[in-house]
Amino acid sequence: MQDALTILxxxxxxxLLIRAARxxxxxxRRDVHLRRTLGGEAPQRCGPALIRLIEIETDLNxxxxxxxxxxSVARHVEVLxxxxxEAQLLRPAQ
Structure with missing residues (x-):
């Protein structure tokens, strides 16, 4: 199985989607945006959160x-x- 950063x-x-996300x-802000994006409690670690976000983004795409x-383009940009x-937070940890 590939790791999340390789998938990204x-x-x-x-x-245009990527530019809007950038x-x-x-x-x-992780504490605010991640909970809203995932529709509930945000995982403590970046890896599991990133995997869930990739699954959601795949469905949106x-x-x-x-x-x-x-x-929804707005939802797609929000997830991106x-x-x-999350990828930025995960990279320094590796």
């Missing part, structure tokens, strides 16, 4: 590609911001 490096998403990254009416924030 291999992700290919539209440039713009929001400066305001990312699938909905985007299928052009589902329920797809959280993924980037």
């Amino acid at each position: 490096r291999r992700l290919r998403r539209p440039r 713009a929001g990254l400066a305001e990312y 699938d909905a985007r590609l299928r052009k589902c009416a329920s797809y 911001v959280a993924m980037m924030g």
Whole structure:
């Protein structure tokens, strides 16, 4: 199984989504945003949180590609911001 950071490096998403997420990254606060993004209590460690975020983002991207009416660009950017924030926190630990 690949680690979370390797999965992130291999992700290919539209440039506009990534740019929007990078713009929001400066305001990312784990204690506030992660709980809202995951819809409940945030895991203490970055690794498990990042794995959950990757699963959520994969579902969102699938909905985007299928052009589902329920797809939310704002939600997708929110999850990408959280993924980037958690990855930044995880990298120094490794």
